[in-house]
Amino acid sequence: MRSATPWSDVIAYLVEATGETLYMVGVSTVIATLLGVPVGVWLQLTAKGGLRPNAAVHRILSFVTDLGRSMPFIVLLVALTSVTRLIVGGSIGSTAVIVPLAVGAIPFVGRLVQNILSEVHVTVVEAAITTGASTLKIVKSVLIRESLPALINAIGVTVIALIGYSAMAGVIGGGGLGDLAIREGYQRFNDRILWSTVAWLAVLTTVIQLGFTRAARAFDRRRHASV
Amino acid sequence: MITVENLTKSFQGVSALNGVTLDVEAGTVLGVVGPSGAGKSTLARCVALLERPDSGAIRVDGTDITSLDGSALRAARRQIGVVPQGDSLLRQRTAAGNIALPLESAGVPGPQRRTRVGELLDLVGLTDKAAAYPDQLSGGQRQRIAVARALAANPSVLLADEPTSALDPETTGSVLTVLDRARAELGVTVLVVTHDMGVVRKICDDVAVLEQGRVVEHGKVLDLVNNPVSRTSSALLPAVDLNPINESSYDRVADVVLVGFAAVGALLPEAAHRFGVELNIVGGGLTRLGETPVARFRLGLNGERSDSALEWIGEAGGAVQRSLKGPQGVAA
Ligand SMILES: Nc1ncnc2c1ncn2[C@@H]1O[C@H](COP(=O)(O)OP(=O)(O)OP(=O)(O)O)[C@@H](O)[C@H]1O
Ligand SMILES: [Mg+2]
Numbered sequence: 001m002r003s004a005t006p007w008s009d010v011i012a013y014l015v016e017a018t019g020e021t022l023y024m025v026g027v028s029t030v031i032a033t034l035l036g037v038p039v040g041v042w043l044q045l046t047a048k049g050g051l052r053p054n055a056a057v058h059r060i061l062s063f064v065t066d067l068g069r070s071m072p073f074i075v076l077l078v079a080l081t082s083v084t085r086l087i088v089g090g091s092i093g094s095t096a097v098i099v100p101l102a103v104g105a106i107p108f109v110g111r112l113v114q115n116i117l118s119e120v121h122v123t124v125v126e127a128a129i130t131t132g133a134s135t136l137k138i139v140k141s142v143l144i145r146e147s148l149p150a151l152i153n154a155i156g157v158t159v160i161a162l163i164g165y166s167a168m169a170g171v172i173g174g175g176g177l178g179d180l181a182i183r184e185g186y187q188r189f190n191d192r193i194l195w196s197t198v199a200w201l202a203v204l205t206t207v208i209q210l211g212f213t214r215a216a217r218a219f220d221r222r223r224h225a226s227v
Numbered sequence: 228m229i230t231v232e233n234l235t236k237s238f239q240g241v242s243a244l245n246g247v248t249l250d251v252e253a254g255t256v257l258g259v260v261g262p263s264g265a266g267k268s269t270l271a272r273c274v275a276l277l278e279r280p281d282s283g284a285i286r287v288d289g290t291d292i293t294s295l296d297g298s299a300l301r302a303a304r305r306q307i308g309v310v311p312q313g314d315s316l317l318r319q320r321t322a323a324g325n326i327a328l329p330l331e332s333a334g335v336p337g338p339q340r341r342t343r344v345g346e347l348l349d350l351v352g353l354t355d356k357a358a359a360y361p362d363q364l365s366g367g368q369r370q371r372i373a374v375a376r377a378l379a380a381n382p383s384v385l386l387a388d389e390p391t392s393a394l395d396p397e398t399t400g401s402v403l404t405v406l407d408r409a410r411a412e413l414g415v416t417v418l419v420v421t422h423d424m425g426v427v428r429k430i431c432d433d434v435a436v437l438e439q440g441r442v443v444e445h446g447k448v449l450d451l452v453n454n455p456v457s458r459t460s461s462a463l464l465p466a467v468d469l470n471p472i473n474e475s476s477y478d479r480v481a482d483v484v485l486v487g488f489a490a491v492g493a494l495l496p497e498a499a500h501r502f503g504v505e506l507n508i509v510g511g512g513l514t515r516l517g518e519t520p521v522a523r524f525r526l527g528l529n530g531e532r533s534d535s536a537l538e539w540i541g542e543a544g545g546a547v548q549r550s551l552k553g554p555q556g557v558a559a
Binding site: 121123124126127128129130131132133134137141142145146148219220221222 | 275276277301302303304305307308309311312313314315316317318319320321328329331332333360362373376377379380
């Protein structure tokens with residue numbers, strides 16, 4: 001019977017893996033948001049009843065988005081490894097995982113964003129149109145600002161989903177918490193590492209979720225009790 | 228000020244506007260009324276430049292605005308303030324922020340924007356609600372903010388689609404007061420779409436009745452009430468109940484419409500006195516169109532010179548709508 005890993009080592013493992021996870025997920029979330037929000041806006045603008053309806057563009061964009069969303073992440077990860085190697089100069093390491101994570105999340109974010117923007121009432125949008133506002137102004141001040149709380153929540157959902165995806169990063173040597181739980185914990189029958197990681201992941205995702213919910217509420221001006 | 232010429236619009240082959248022609252004089256209020264499905268909202272959306280008509284023209288100060296694009300279209304939209312039907316405020320912006328939106332669209336710089344927003348809050352009587360969010364306002368207050376927003380960029384035309392449809396009578400009054408102030412204090416030309424004749428009664432100078440995409444009646448409210456066969460008169464004037472027992476004791480029975488303080492107050496006693504007839508009001512009543520008192524009375528007359536009295540009333544400015552008893556067509 002092998003003696004259990006000392007707690008100090010477990011913590012050291014967790015700290016390192018947490019850093020890797022936050023790095024991978026953080027950077028890919030930023031990229032996915034920067035590219036996914038415009039995709040969502042474009043989807044909504046070109047949709048029927050949108051500000052710039054265009055059935056052909058919308059259909060193509062929808063098709064690509066849904067294709068991206070339905071692709072299992074593990075397949076994307078492997079397929080993109082060669083592309084990743086070109087971009088980040090090597091297919092091993094946390095940085096290499098960012099590309100497939102971001103690429104996988106863009107259509108995810110795009111669809112979420114479009115659904116959220118489509119919830120802004122048509123009378124509100126039309127009222128803005130009648131003020132002579134430009135399309136850009138309406139996108140910024142009406143569509144995005146009116147749905148900001150929901151958009152913040154959507155980014156939170158994306159972060160949690162990406163933490164899940166990043167667990168598969170071990171396959172290409174990406175590291176992170178999922179990788180720690182699988183390789184050090186599960187495959188080496190190290191229960192202490194496995195369950196510590198599971199518990200820590202639960203805490204981490206809860207805190208992140210809570211943070212986004214709080215932020216969303218802070219930006220929401222609906223139904224506040226008083227001025 | 229604003230002229231609609233031969234406007235047509237159909238949706239998938241179903242005609243909504245069928246050659247609508249209207250004009251609204253500068254600084255007046257036109258009420259567009261009509262049954263559900265008549266095309267009122269379609270007309271409003273065309274004038275608001277949210278819908279493009281199939282043919283016809285909409286002229287503001289003589290310029291056709293129906294075929295504009297790009298920045299010219301946006302500039303034309305700023306000329307027409309719109310109060311849309313239903314909740315249209317940004318819920319994530321304060322009342323003041325909502326009013327500022329058209330000013331932002333027009334590129335008005337910050338300090339001027341704040342001054343203008345202050346003026347408009349004052350106009351609609353909601354200065355104390357500047358920092359409130361729409362969810363903290365009542366329906367009537369929200370609607371007044373929507374009117375303030377529509378007026379922010381100094382439009383020459385104000386268009387409101389059913390501005391009071393979701394409001395109780397008291398709140399309706401406060402919104403109508405604001406529309407009336409916009410006309411009186413800012414001189415804007417107002418076009419209000421409504422199914423409520425009360426709106427016409429309270430603030431409209433002119434009325435257009437729309438039916439199946441056509442204008443079936445259009446004119447000054449005070450002229451139309453004098454026309455017994457107009458839909459406006461039957462909708463706006465007090466009803467005269469049939470009361471044969473009461474009427475049987477008179478030589479003559481006639482309906483008369485009186486418009487204005489002088490007519491309502493003095494015409495009937497004067498007629499009775501001049502012609503030495505007994506003249507009683509047996510039905511009908513008094514109402515008010517804007518500031519003008521208007522009456523429709525059913526008169527019962529006794530005396531030899533009853534016909535002359537009715538004739539004189541007609542000549543003196545009252546409209547004798549019909550003579551129900553005695554020789555027909557005494558009307559002026
Ligand atoms: N976007 C649209 N697509 C198809 N048909 C439409 C559309 N808008 C209006 N119509 C049709 O045009 C006609 C006029 O509609 P409109 O909304 O202008 O009537 P309205 O006078 O405003 O009625 P209401 O008093 O019920 O609001 C109706 O037959 C309606 O079904
Ligand atoms: Mg309507």
